[in-house]
Amino acid sequence: MYADFEVSSIDAFADFHVEIASEPSLWRWLKPQVRFFFDGRPSFIPLPTVQAFAMLEWGLNWCVAAHSHQYLVIHAAVLEKNGKAAILPAPPGSGKSTLCAGLVMRGWRLLSDELALYDMTTGEIFGMSRPINLKNRSIGIIKQFAPDAVLTDSVPDTTKGTVALLRPPTQSAVRVREPVRASWIVLPKYTPNMLPLLEPHSKARTFMLIAEQSFNYDIHGENGFEAVGNLVDQCACYQYTYSQLDDAVRTFEELCSGKIT
Amino acid sequence: MTPHRDLIVNALLTPEIVRELSAQKWDLLIRQGRRTNLLARLANVLTQQGLLENAPIAARHHLTSAVLVAERQSIALRWEVECIRQALAYAGIKPILLKGAAYVMAGLEAARGRTFSDVDIIVPKKLLGETESALMIHGWQGSHHDKYDQRYYRRWMHEIPPMRHVKRGTTIDVHHTILPETARLTVNPAALLAAIVPVKDFADLYVLQPTDMLLHSATHLFHEGDFESSLRDLFDLDCLFRQFSALPDFSETLALRAATLGLSRPLYYAVRYTTLILDTPVPEVVRSEASLGKPSALISWVMDICYLNALRPVHSSTNSFSAWLARFALYIRSHWIRMPFPLLAYHLGRKAFIRSKSYDIEKSVADADLKA
Numbered sequence: 001m002y003a004d005f006e007v008s009s010i011d012a013f014a015d016f017h018v019e020i021a022s023e024p025s026l027w028r029w030l031k032p033q034v035r036f037f038f039d040g041r042p043s044f045i046p047l048p049t050v051q052a053f054a055m056l057e058w059g060l061n062w063c064v065a066a067h068s069h070q071y072l073v074i075h076a077a078v079l080e081k082n083g084k085a086a087i088l089p090a091p092p093g094s095g096k097s098t099l100c101a102g103l104v105m106r107g108w109r110l111l112s113d114e115l116a117l118y119d120m121t122t123g124e125i126f127g128m129s130r131p132i133n134l135k136n137r138s139i140g141i142i143k144q145f146a147p148d149a150v151l152t153d154s155v156p157d158t159t160k161g162t163v164a165l166l167r168p169p170t171q172s173a174v175r176v177r178e179p180v181r182a183s184w185i186v187l188p189k190y191t192p193n194m195l196p197l198l199e200p201h202s203k204a205r206t207f208m209l210i211a212e213q214s215f216n217y218d219i220h221g222e223n224g225f226e227a228v229g230n231l232v233d234q235c236a237c238y239q240y241t242y243s244q245l246d247d248a249v250r251t252f253e254e255l256c257s258g259k260i261t
Numbered sequence: 262m263t264p265h266r267d268l269i270v271n272a273l274l275t276p277e278i279v280r281e282l283s284a285q286k287w288d289l290l291i292r293q294g295r296r297t298n299l300l301a302r303l304a305n306v307l308t309q310q311g312l313l314e315n316a317p318i319a320a321r322h323h324l325t326s327a328v329l330v331a332e333r334q335s336i337a338l339r340w341e342v343e344c345i346r347q348a349l350a351y352a353g354i355k356p357i358l359l360k361g362a363a364y365v366m367a368g369l370e371a372a373r374g375r376t377f378s379d380v381d382i383i384v385p386k387k388l389l390g391e392t393e394s395a396l397m398i399h400g401w402q403g404s405h406h407d408k409y410d411q412r413y414y415r416r417w418m419h420e421i422p423p424m425r426h427v428k429r430g431t432t433i434d435v436h437h438t439i440l441p442e443t444a445r446l447t448v449n450p451a452a453l454l455a456a457i458v459p460v461k462d463f464a465d466l467y468v469l470q471p472t473d474m475l476l477h478s479a480t481h482l483f484h485e486g487d488f489e490s491s492l493r494d495l496f497d498l499d500c501l502f503r504q505f506s507a508l509p510d511f512s513e514t515l516a517l518r519a520a521t522l523g524l525s526r527p528l529y530y531a532v533r534y535t536t537l538i539l540d541t542p543v544p545e546v547v548r549s550e551a552s553l554g555k556p557s558a559l560i561s562w563v564m565d566i567c568y569l570n571a572l573r574p575v576h577s578s579t580n581s582f583s584a585w586l587a588r589f590a591l592y593i594r595s596h597w598i599r600m601p602f603p604l605l606a607y608h609l610g611r612k613a614f615i616r617s618k619s620y621d622i623e624k625s626v627a628d629a630d631l632k633a
Binding site: 011012013014015017039040041067068069070218219220221 | 283284285287288291292295296317319320322323325326327329330333336576577580
């Protein structure tokens with residue numbers, strides 16, 4: 001999953017020291033469990049060993065969301081193509097990760113499927129290009145949509161159902177430190193058997209959505225308010241209803257080439 | 262006896278050392294600072310001394326992040342105190358703020374860069390019932406519904422079970438004295454509550470007078486069995502000594518006041534370990550008078566060994582058998598001095614056999630309660 005990433009040297013500064021270690025218990029022979037450690041301290045409840053990788057990813061998300069208040073941390077996917085970027089903020093269940101994976105498999109650069117790190121001073125958004133967390137039916141959909149996609153084994157019965165991680169394309173991993181400026185904010189809405197529909201979303205509603213979907217909006221007070229305002233002002237805001245990834249790829253292509261304004 | 266000086270303590274006492282730090286040392290400094298809740302304080306010290314520029318950008322991000330959280334918490338705390346004040350004002354109760362909330366509202370140095378988990382207030386014991394109902398009317402809910410816990414708090418402790426606000430999720434601890442009723446030391450809460458001072462610009466909000474505020478901080482720290490935030494608490498004491506020593510009569514009256522309240526022993530420990538570990542400039546008169554509270558030579562030798570180990574940052578980089586042993590011994594001591602032995606045996610037995618299951622899991626789920 002992380003093969004394309006640079007390995008930092010042992011004496012470099014690290015933002016977070018994390019570890020997944022097996023949980024010593026009398027039952028470990030029958031029901032092996034692992035636990036997430038943040039800088040030596042156990043966090044979260046132990047989970048079955050097969051969920052170790054997913055747990056590492058969730059744990060890392062928690063580390064970033066709970067400690068990186070130099071950014072406004074928005075719960076959103078971020079993608080870039082030809083220097084233009086889209087933010088996909090969405091509550092769980094909206095098909096954000098699926099859409100994100102679909103676009104990434106068609107040439108969009110992945111910044112994040114989960115956490116957008118918005119630098120409020122420069123207006124730039126950073127991502128971490130970490131593996132995309134696919135759940136339940138989206139795993140099959142992506143496998144079918146992009147047979148060359150590299151996925152981990154599916155892990156059933158997690159708190160989020162069956163999960164699998166999708167490896168980010170090499171280009172995304174190599175360009176992980178490159179931030180973007182957002183051009184669009186698109187609220188995705190997966191609705192079965194619907195024709196694709198991209199409609200303008202009011203700036204006020206988009207503002208509220210971004211604020212709600214930010215982990216640390218409360219910490220930034222007035223600066224956060226201004227920053228979300230600026231972000232919404234600089235972006236074209238849409239709601240996108242879709243049922244087929246192929247439609248979505250086409251729509252985003254049109255957005256990118258300027259056919260939709 | 263010279264204590265081992267860990268990086269975070271070193272950086273806070275002699276900030277110039279950050280000029281020479283390698284990336285790996287910065288890594289350790291940030292981790293120790295985060296774990297001891299001293300990161301925002303470190304950031305403030307570095308900013309004041311114009312040394313922040315020496316931090317590599319990655320480390321500076323963590324410092325900035327910690328300062329933002331601390332600043333926001335300070336604003337949120339003021340709002341929370343205002344809510345408490347209003348809720349109690351209806352019932353004619355004038356709360357006295359303790360610890361962190363008191364430092365913030367009294368505008369003390371100790372409040373700068375400090376983070377908070379709850380608000381502590383103290384009211385006269387006879388007003389406890391009224392205080393509790395006034396808070397319940399305004400949205401605070403009791404916790405620890407288990408019968409045993411209720412009895413534990415209400416019969417033996419110095420506070421009622423923590424109350425949590427239904428909407429804001431904030432917690433308040435309502436005390437009626439500063440040590441458990443079962444503790445070895447008997448404090449005189451009446452004397453404490455007779456000498457309170459109003460918070461500036463508030464007619465119905467109080468804090469303890471400076472001597473008592475410091476004595477309470479010391480009493481709290483040196484009765485504590487959990488060392489997660491004790492280094493931070495020691496820095497609180499350092500700040501209080503530094504700031505209050507400038508007040509007229511403070512130094513001259515401190516030891517006498519400790520004797521009146523029955524807190525000479527905690528004062529001795531406060532002076533001993535702030536001077537030893539943090540080089541706190543405690544005035545000579547306080548040093549000599551505080552030694553009245555010094556225990557026997559054997560006990561003070563053992564306590565030195567224990568506290569010099571236990572007050573190190575609780576972090577994997579400082580893990581050692583001696584630190585573990587010191588903390589374990591002080592944990593036992595904290596219970597020992599809080600309750601008579603039969604009660605202690607009963608309480609610990611109960612904790613070990615009946616309540617060991619649920620606590621850990623509850624805490625972890627709360628940690629994991631994120632949108633992602």
